[in-house]
Amino acid sequence: MTSSADVNSSTATGTMNIPEGFTVHTENTAKILLPSETTAFLNPIQEFNRDLSVACITTWSNRWEQGKRARWEQASARREKNKKRKKNAGEDKEEQGMDVDPAPKPVETQTKSEEQGTVAASAGEKPKPETETTNGNGEEKQKEYVAPKFAILEALSATGLRAIRYAHEIPLVKYVIANDILPAATEAMRRNVELNGLGPASASEESGPAKTGKKTDLGKVRVSEMDAIALLYHHRADNARVEVVDLDPYGTAAPFIDGAVQAVADGGLLCVTCTDMAVLASNNYPEKCYANYGGVPVKAEFSHEVALRLVLHTLATSAARYGRYITPLVSLSIDFYVRVFVQVRSAPIEVKKAFSQSATYYVCSGCQSPHEQTLGRVVEKPGTNNLTYKAQSGPPIGPECDECGFKFHVAGPMWSGPIHDKTFVSEVLKHVEENPGKYGTEQRMKGMLTVAGEELDVPFYFTPSRLSGFFHCNSPPLEHVASALLHKGYEISRSHACAGSLKTTATRAQVYDIIRSWIKLNPVKMENVKDGSPTRKLLSKEPTEEANFSRHPQAISRASQVKLVRYQQNPTPNWGPGSRPNASKRKREDGTEA
Structure with missing residues (x-):
């Protein structure tokens, strides 16, 4: 839900006049000012990214708050148990005629945020105490639970649109x-923050000072003008960490990851975008991919x-250096x-399991059959x-592919574990369904989350057409290929990353066996197949077992039955992430000379 409108300089929104030559751009609850002649500060295609981020952070925060509440209730129960035990001990002494204190000493209030249900004390901030009440006799009642709140650090904010939406909607x-x-950029952010009523004037007494260095405003959105890497390292200390860190850069997030995994509080959420798909999703720049991510891609x-x-894999290895580990909640390839x-x-014990x-994966250069080699x-x-913890033996295959006879390319190392937490994905989907109209890209969110929630925890997907x-x-x-796999007892699912794709627990050799059975029903003209080609070797093998292509009742999943936008079509010509703005370009857009 985005819109833009020209506004005269005399028009006011909130407490701020709209400067002449600017346009008010609206996305959900946020309004930002853009120069009328350009939108280089903003990528409207990323509305889906922002909608998804709001939904995921909201869902994570509900889990986080429930964990705080549970720990507070446990601590409260322990306090009550200790008070009763001391009270009973005092009564026993009275019955035995022993001297007792005239009144028991009050139980000291715990200051840990996990037992109080409040946000951990940050630099320069004190934890908010529990609400204490007394009854008519002056005796202390059960302390009341205070729902905690958390901080978000957006290291590369540009217009501030994402930060404003977070402040409004979570x-x-x-x-x-x-x-x-x-x-x-920071000047533009300050204008946009004031436009939305989230600046210093709206700061409450509870807000306290920001957790950052120079040029930081108070308020619900606090503008900071710093190098992003320095800012992340500024939050490494336990009492300075934030609960959510969001990295959404132009290109790779690699330079910021080391600081980000240290700046996140224990149990916190790290959100990362990388747009350098020419490096990550092709084999054109393997040396650049290794430099940025410590692994090699595959064609x-x-x-x-x-x-x-x-x-x-980069996030996991970066976190492991500091005794930390990651749990992927949602991992999506989008546009x-x-x-x-x-x-x-x-958790040091979990860090030991990271390897x-x-x-690494051996991927055939002829038929793309992958073979896994864990480290x-x-x-x-x-x-x-x-x-x-043992070293792995290997390699898992010989020098040539058993299916087509071609050599292998090596890819990785990369993450081989689950890429989604299915319970978390279902919670995000439930949140979206329970809030109709909240997100402008609601239908696409439902579609992609539905597919991701059904996705098998196995690498990799394939398409029958390929x-x-x-x-x-x-x-x-x-449907024929899916049914044949199901009839053989294998599990299947779709993949969110590619339309017409399947993931399965069957090996690639077993999948190829099904294709050979299909060829028995639909013969290939061998005169069109070159000698020495991978196709000639693939066709030379007979299927070990005849496949059953009759429709299996589970071949149509929930994701296929409902009309959802599972795979986005390019909405505009020359669609993509846009060009990286530089300082001189931003100055021109801001109405100043370069």
């Missing part, structure tokens, strides 16, 4: 730090899932970028709960 947000290094139809797993939401926790969730394994000793290309045969319908 109920438990205490404040948002909106940062940019360019003075023109294959599942390259967009590889991109997600490379980013997750021209990837967007991941991961929870960051501190068992990292793998390590975790072994549980029989009869005990002790774990040992496989049939390897065999030079007519493409079997998606």
Whole structure:
């Protein structure tokens, strides 16, 4: 839900006059000022990204608050139990004629935020105390639970649109730090923050000082003008960490990841966007991909899932250096970028397991058949709960592909574990369904979340049309291939990353066996197949078992039954992330000379 309108300089919104030559752009609850002749500050295609981020952070915050409440209730129950025990001990002493204190000492109030249900004390802030009440006799009643609030740090904010939406639309947000290094950008942010009534004038006494360095405003959205990396490192200390960090840069997020995994509070949420898909999802720049993400991509139809797993691998290894580990909640390949939401926790035992969730993949250069080689394994000793960590043996295959005879390319290392938390995905989907009309891209959110929620936790997807290309045969319908796999006892799902795709627990060799059965019914003209080609070798093998292509009742999933926007079509010509703005360009847009 976006719109733009020209506004005269005499028109006022809130407490601020709209400067001449600017346009008010509206997206959901947020309004921002844009120069009338350009929209370089803003990418309206990213509305889906912003809608999804609001929904995911809201869902995470509900989980976070429930955890705080549960720990507060446990602590409260312990306090009550201790008071009763002391009271009973005093009564026993009275019955025995022993001296007792005239009154029990009051129980000291715990100051930990987890037991109070309040936000952890930040730099220069004190935790908000619990509400204490007394009855008519002056005796202390049960303390009341106070719902905690949390802070968000958006390291690369540009116009501040995302930060403003977070402040408006996420109920438990205490404040948002909106940062940019360019003075023109921060000046634009201050205008937009004031336009939305979220600036210093709206700051409450509870807000306290911001957790950042120079040029930081108080208010629900606090504008910061700093280098993003320096700002993230400024929040490394335990008492300075924020609960949510959002990285949405132009291009790669790699330079900011090391600081981000340290700036997130324990159990907090890290949201990361990378738009450099030419590096992540192709084999054109393997050296650049390795420099940014510590792994090598692959040229294959599942390259967009590889991109997600490379980013997750970078997050996991960066966090592991500081005794922290990640849990991917939602990981999506969207349009021209990837967007991941991961929870960051501190636990040395989980860090030890990280290498068992990292793998390299041998991908055939002829038929794209992938073979996994994990970097390590975790072994549980029989009869005990002790774990040992072993190096993995390998390689899993020979020098040539068993299916087509071609050589392998090596991809990775990359994340090999689950890329979604299905329970979390269902909670986000439920939130969207229970708030109709809240998001402008609601239908697409429902579609993509539905597909992601059904997605199998296995790498990688394939498309029957691409496989049939390897065999030079007519493409079997998606439902036929899905039914054949189900009849053989394998699980299947769609993949959110590619239309017409399937994921399955079957190996690629077993999938190829089904294609060979299809070819028995739809023969290939061998005179069109070149000698020495991978197709010739693929067709030379006979199927080990005849496939059943009759319709299986589970071949049509919930995602296929409902009319949802599962896969977005390009809405405009020359669609993409846009060009990176530089300082001189931003100054011109801001009405000043370069």
